[in-house]
Amino acid sequence: MAITLDNTDKAILRELQKDASISNLDLSKKVGLSPSACLARTKNLVETGIIKKFATIVDEKKLGMETLAFVLVNLTPLNRETIHSFLEHINGLPQVQECYTLTGSHDFLLKVVAKDMESYRDFIIDSLMQDCAVSRVETSMVMKIEKRTVYVPIDEV
Numbered sequence: 001m002a003i004t005l006d007n008t009d010k011a012i013l014r015e016l017q018k019d020a021s022i023s024n025l026d027l028s029k030k031v032g033l034s035p036s037a038c039l040a041r042t043k044n045l046v047e048t049g050i051i052k053k054f055a056t057i058v059d060e061k062k063l064g065m066e067t068l069a070f071v072l073v074n075l076t077p078l079n080r081e082t083i084h085s086f087l088e089h090i091n092g093l094p095q096v097q098e099c100y101t102l103t104g105s106h107d108f109l110l111k112v113v114a115k116d117m118e119s120y121r122d123f124i125i126d127s128l129m130q131d132c133a134v135s136r137v138e139t140s141m142v143m144k145i146e147k148r149t150v151y152v153p154i155d156e157v
Contacts, residue, residue, distance in 0.1 A: 002157070003048055008033065010154045012041055013050070017151050020054045057150070060113050067114040068142040071128070072106040076135035083107075089131045095123050106138070 005013070011031040015022060022030075028038035045051045060068070075082045083101075090096045090110065098111040110128075114120035124137060 003050060005050075005154075005157060009041060009045060009050075010157070012038065012045065013152075013154050016042070016051070016054075017154075064115055065113045066116055067120045068145070069112045069114070069120060070140045070142070071110040071112050071124075072102075072136075072138040072140075073108040073110060073128070073134060074136035075107050075133040077133070078107060082133035086131050086133055090128075093123075093127050095127070 008031060012027065015027055015030050024039050024042070025035050027042070028035040031038060033041065042051070073086075075086055086108070087099070090099055095112050095114055096110050097113055100109045101107070102109055112120070112123065114123055124139075128134060128137065
């Protein structure tokens, strides 16, 4: 169910997506509200779940995580029990940054970071494939990130 946002809510979301560490005072000035009204609006966006969380985006390469891969995974058998077990398993794997359930010929898509190819190989063999339901893994290695954003186009809602 979509929630209707007014122009002020949209302005708050645009500014917070640019810089989530902005102070409430600076945010209120940018969107033309009093600090207390701005804080109330922001809290409402959090309480309604429109803002899921505030996060810090880390440059993994600067921390030595040189390998980024997208991993297609198939489970056998594919049923509620194996899916639940698989999701519990990957939620405990810090290398898995994102996980998507898919339609089509693959069941899941994972975004995985690793220090290097050897570490990635070890992750696949020693961690991902430890889930007995994983029947197939297909990897696409990222050569270069051309665009990366977490920005949601607010003007389209």
